[in-house]
Amino acid sequence: MDAIIFTDRKGQELFPLTDETSIALLPLAGKWVLEHTLEALVDAGIREAHVVLSPYAEQVKAAFGNGERWGMSLTYSVTRGEESPAQALEQIQKNLVPPFLALRGDIIRSGELKDFLRKAEKTESAFVQALYGGENAYLTLCLDPLRTDFNSLKWTESRQPVSNQSSIDVEGVVARLDSLKDFYQVNLDAASGELKTFLIPGRQIALGLTQGRNTEAYPQNLKQGIALIGSNCHLHSSVELSGKVVIGDNVIIDRRATIESSVILPHTYIGELVEIRNAIVSGNDLIRVDTGSILKISDTFLLADLKTTTIDNGLGALFNRSAGMLLLLISLPLWPLALILSVLKSPRKPYFRYWLRGNKKELNNFGVPQRSEFSVGEWNVDVPVLRYLPRVLAVVTGDINLIGALPVSLDIASQRIEEWERLADRAPAGLLGPTQLNLPADANDDEKLMSDSFYAANFGFKQDLRYILQAVKSFFSSKAWFK
Amino acid sequence: MILHEQQHNDIDIIELSGRFIMADTPEVRNRLNSLIKEGSGKLIIDLEKVTFIDSSACAVLISAFKNMQIKSGRLVLVTSPVVQSLIELTRLHTIFEIIPTLPRAIEALESNK
CATH class of the missing domain: 2.160.10 (UDP N-Acetylglucosamine Acyltransferase; domain 1)
Known part of the structure; x- marks a missing residue:
């Protein structure tokens, strides 16, 4: 028998624990939350499961892999998160052959799954919902998918069963992990052995x-x-x-x-x-x-x-600042040219300054470490190479890297709320990078953000070296000198 | 890149194939904009035959998603494994409704599940 495990809660109710991870990966009495569900399935003889993921899906996939460690075969699909189970089933790339078990993997249940299955298989209903200790266990045995009511699997659904006629009650406990207090209490209960079927x-x-x-x-x-x-x-x-x-x-x-x-x-x-x-x-x-x-x-x-990491995983800080210094020396002949062209174009304001978010971290008013702002200048000239010349100074001071994502203001950064929008923030800001080198200056914000997200998802030493070579080549192209 | 349009009842379907890159974005953006503006609010972007997609192309999909939201319509993507892996890599699966095949996408929009 296969199992479909829904692990697609967005997890706002457990913030800040879910700020950078999925509920499936929260530690609960020495194991990940999802691990407890996998162990219950293995104990009941179910070895194949398809996991429906949403936030931080790549972290869950990396942690659980193909499930071999638990003696299981796991496959995955992703959804937008917290969709109705019927809608999520539409989206999975697997042909479901009944009977199969559909259950949540981002809540905690302790009870004899074997007992439930033994009783459920004897019924003639299209589906059977599990109750543990009289409460909705977010677990349904599906015998006929077209006639199955999957609504009891919605994690926001009440603790009571959707239909009394097609449910079986077995001994056990259910914790929805719907608040920090609940998460805390389940941890303590598990440690003290109150959750009987848990392997500690x-x-x-x-x-x-x-x-x-x-x-x-x-x-x-x-x-x-x-x-x-x-x-x-x-x-x-x-x-x-x-x-x-x-x-x-x-x-x-x-x-x-x-x-x-x-x-x-x-x-x-x-x-x-x-x-x-x-x-x-x-x-x-x-x-x-x-x-x-x-x-x-x-x-x-x-x-x-203890796991605080810096955002600079690409070229080292020393390399960056040295490269910035070298670039500054090489670029010295261009500075008078930038000044002259800027004065000719705009005698009143040939040079202006503004603030951008850099790579250095400092504590804000609430004691939270965040990337600090730095002041950067720009020549008032249309030639891209000359216009952004003062940013070389920010590389020398270590505010930005030689290669990185496009630096943005704190205002723009604070508008990035969704998980996909915040991906770009994983990469350090840089003087040069895919966005600066490949996109036209008038590209829209979404294009710039996606370009930086692609970079953030893949950045590393080799990739940075490739961008350095591309930057050298671009310097001699018309794009660098003419708008 | 080849762009092909069709309609199934009130559902607009735009099928893309080949490499979907920056050079193709103006054409696709315009087509999607007019389909969203003039259409019924049900749109499927079929990327099953797309062999490569870059960040600019993803940005076009995001623009279409935002425009469809303004119209309170529903946008569904049908993806190839290449596109799917990039969408997951950039975490865009948290905003896009993705259905594995075109018939299932049509079924979902018709039944409005």
Whole structure:
């Protein structure tokens, strides 16, 4: 039997945890959310599944691959997200042969799937919905697709079954992960063994204390309660854990820190003497589930995100600035020419300045690191090479790279809200790049954005070298000198 | 690139084949604009036979999507594996409704699912 797993929630309700990832990849008691569904399917003998994805689809595909690690064969398709299940089924590139199981992979259910299937296969209905402990389990066995009501799979659907006549209730629990509080509570419940069918990774080193591989923790860390610690973590011997605590992979907790009834997400540093209570900590985000407050901690001695990366993955900073210096020296004879032509064209304003978003990062008023602005000049002349000559100075100062996406103002950048629009922001801004070299100056904003998105999706050292060669060639072309 | 238009009941279908690149964008943009302006608000862009697509071509699709939104119509893409992988790479699948084959796209628009 095949399974169709819907994992296409957009995840606004779990922001900021879903700011840069999909719900399927959120860590829940040492595993990804989707992993729990895959394990339940394998346990029920289902080895083939098609996963319907939307936000950050490429991350999910990279994490789960062909499913071999879970003993499954996985295929994928993408949709706009949160569409009706019937509409999403229209879009998948797979012929569905009934009976098949349709279920959500971005919620949590703990119960015996085998029990449900055994009972459901005996019925003569066109479809059977699963209830776990009387609640909609977002799981339907489809025997006749044309007569199946898939609406109970909409994640916004109520907890109650759509139709009582075609549902089977088995023992279990369902968590919709529809709020940060719910995500927090499910983590704690899973760690304390309340979700019976969950396989919790790690080995128990003391009563109530379970830890993953390569983790350095001490039995005395646990003062009272239950703690689940992931892999590659380091806890100082003076750290105190109490209540129910879940700590993800690659977490460092410094001396005399106190953690009580909290969930610490992977790649987090918790500083000396810090006290965390009733909270989710993700990098430098402190989310208090009791008060609902979300704080961004800017002091890295208190909380820090260990996976923070720079946006410059292409040519190194030193190379960029050296190349900028060389370019400046080579271009010196052009500066007087630019000045003369600009004065002739516009004697009153031969040169003007404006602000663009660069690659350097600084903390804003809320303590969030963001790319800072830099001031750049432009000669008032129609010759493209001369007009943008002052931008070479920004390469020398390290504000932009030699090769990169087209620099934009903070205003334009702030209008990029959708996931596809923000892709271009992954690339560093540059003096030269595909947009600057290949598109006409009057190209519309969508064209420029898409060109930068293509670059952001593929940029790297080899590609940058190709653009340098193209730039040298373009310098001697008429396009560089005539508008 | 070859551009072919047809109509199925009130659904406009524009079929593109070959390489869809920057040089083709003015022609396709104009055709799409007039189809959206004069059409019934149901449009399928069939890219199943497109062998290559660049960023300018994607920008034309985005413009068509935005224009169709203004008209409150429905735009459906039918993609080839090459186009599909680029659409996923640039995360445009989060805005476009993509259906694997033309008959299924027509069916979806007719039943308005």
